[in-house]
Amino acid sequence: MSKVKYYYDQDSLSYKKIESKRGKKLRDFTLISLAFFIFGIFGALFLLNINLFNTPKELSLERENKQYELQLKIINKKMELMEDALAHVEEKDNSIYRVYFEADPIPDDQRKAGFGGINRYDNLDGYENSEIIKTTEKRLDILKKRIVIQSKSLNEIKKLADDKEKFLAKIPAIQPVRNDNLKRMASGYGWRSDPFTKARKFHYGMDFSAKTGTPVYATGDGVIARADNRSSGYGNHIRINHGYGYISLYAHLSKYNVRKGQHVKRGDIIGYVGNTGRSRGPHCHYEVWKDGERINPMNFYYGSLTEKEFDAMLKASTLENQSLD
The missing domain is CATH 1.20.5 (Single alpha-helices involved in coiled-coils or other helix-helix interfaces)
Incomplete structure (x- = not known):
């Protein structure tokens, strides 16, 4: 009440x-x-x-989002390590490998260029961590592109290395007569006195004096282009086509050890020293041709001479003496 x-x-x-x-x-x-x-x-x-009270589902989603964010940070850290390692390989590729094989370096802007299209990553908008996701995706795309470019570059370097190895095996690089079989390097490339006319005449090869029957060696890998006596003055002679524009010639031989079309390796015995053709004594007249021009064989003995032996031969080859052919 x-x-x-x-x-x-x-x-x-x-x-x-x-x-x-x-x-x-x-x-x-x-x-x-x-x-x-x-x-x-x-x-x-x-x-x-103030999120004082969240439902169990909201709490689960929140934990899941935090886990995804942590995973993205870990992925970005791993990509950073991969980028550093790849940059080291790219630096070696540009400054060592490609320089050695005379290939143009690949510019940085080409290696690290992004992808065209302003809407490429629009599908990643609308999420809580959209910017982090988009940044990660862009870095991953650029990293994949850099790896592809570097892989192609290494394939190119391997091909250049294979070609270089073949090239080095083919070009003339040793003496046609071994040092222990030589009497002397009788005459070099350049102006010499003709043994028959005594007139001053250009000598386009090098004369290696040795006993008749001394082995003559192929100075590089190649194919026998000629093995005959049908070239004026050379007598029995052999020509090897080494490829890359190089031909080596061995003249005044006593006999052959090869036939036309035969493949030979550097160091194979192709014939024997003689005194055939226009010659004043047993010797091997040796010439090197490049793109149809005869060049100084002295530039090609890096494969068989020590520095001391090379200096001695260089000095002997420059003497304006009488040639043997």
Whole structure:
């Protein structure tokens, strides 16, 4: 039972009962209810925004996102190590391998260029970590491209190395007569006195004096182009086509050890020293041709002479003496 309230009326000098107004009560109740409702909404929004209360699914997604973010950081760190290792290989490729084989270096902007198309990574937008994902994807694409370019470059270097190995095996690189079989290097490349006319004449080869029957060796890999006596002045002679524009010639032989079309290796015995053709004594007249021009054979003895032996031969070859043919 509610308490009855009174007030003192000064006009009548007596206490009177306070009569409650139903409208006022209803209004007060409505205002209080509305205040509680508004306060409840703001409180709920506040609690949702500060994430004090998350559902189990939200908590699981949050943990999953953090795990993905951690994995992306680990992937980026691994890519950084791979980029450093690849950069080291690229540096060697440009500054050593390609220089050695006389190939043009690959520019950095070509190795590290991105991919065309401004919308290439638009499908990765809209995620919580979109920027990290897009950056990782771009780095991964560029890294893959650099690896492909480097792989092609190494294939090219391998081919150049194989070609260089074949080239080095084919070009003339040793003496046609061994040092221990030589009497002397009788005459070199250059102006000499003709043994028959005594006139000054250019000598296009080198004369290696040795006993008749001394072995004559192929100075490089190649194919026997000629083995006959049908060239004026050379007598029995052999020509080897080494490829790359190189031909070597061995003249005044006593006999052959090869036939036309035969493949020979550097160091194979192809014939024997003699005194056939236009010759003043047993020797091997040796010439080297490049692209149809006769050049100084002295430039090609790196495969059989020591530095001391080379210097001695160089000195002997420059003497303007009488040739043997």
